[in-house]
Amino acid sequence: MVTKSMMKRLGHTMDVVSNGVEAVRAVQSCSYDLILMDVCMPVMNGLQATQLIRSFEETGNWDAAIKAGIEPRVPSPASVQDRQSSVHHHKRIPIIAVSSSLPIILKILMPHFLS
Numbered sequence: 001m002v003t004k005s006m007m008k009r010l011g012h013t014m015d016v017v018s019n020g021v022e023a024v025r026a027v028q029s030c031s032y033d034l035i036l037m038d039v040c041m042p043v044m045n046g047l048q049a050t051q052l053i054r055s056f057e058e059t060g061n062w063d064a065a066i067k068a069g070i071e072p073r074v075p076s077p078a079s080v081q082d083r084q085s086s087v088h089h090h091k092r093i094p095i096i097a098v099s100s101s102l103p104i105i106l107k108i109l110m111p112h113f114l115s
Contacts, residue, residue, distance in 0.1 A: 020044030024052050024065055027093070028073040035095045044068070050095050057092050 007014055015030070017023050019041045027035070035053075037046035048068070055064035062072040
């Protein structure tokens with residue numbers, strides 16, 4: 001994947017998922033600085049996934065995701081420590097919606113993009 005290779009050369013790390021459910025699960029278990037969200041993903045589209053992520057940011061719980069059938073993941077100890085030592089968890093994660101006409105940047109989640 002071209003974008004993944006370019007970001008790696010720039011010193012950024014990223015996670016790539018294949019659908020909206022996986023995107024929500026990734027956010028449940030890891031802290032991200034930026035999300036590029038494909039609007040037209042299978043299983044759950046990017047707009048639905050974004051709504052669930054925003055609901056968590058506003059309420060502090062994953063109740064909306066659970067109602068959508070996504071069981072919450074337990075974050076890794078490193079992720080919990082990262083969230084506690086950073087003010088990032090108090091801010092909204094920038095989520096950039098892209099369409100499937102931009103296949104190079106689809107379904108990419110980039111942790112630590114802004115660092």
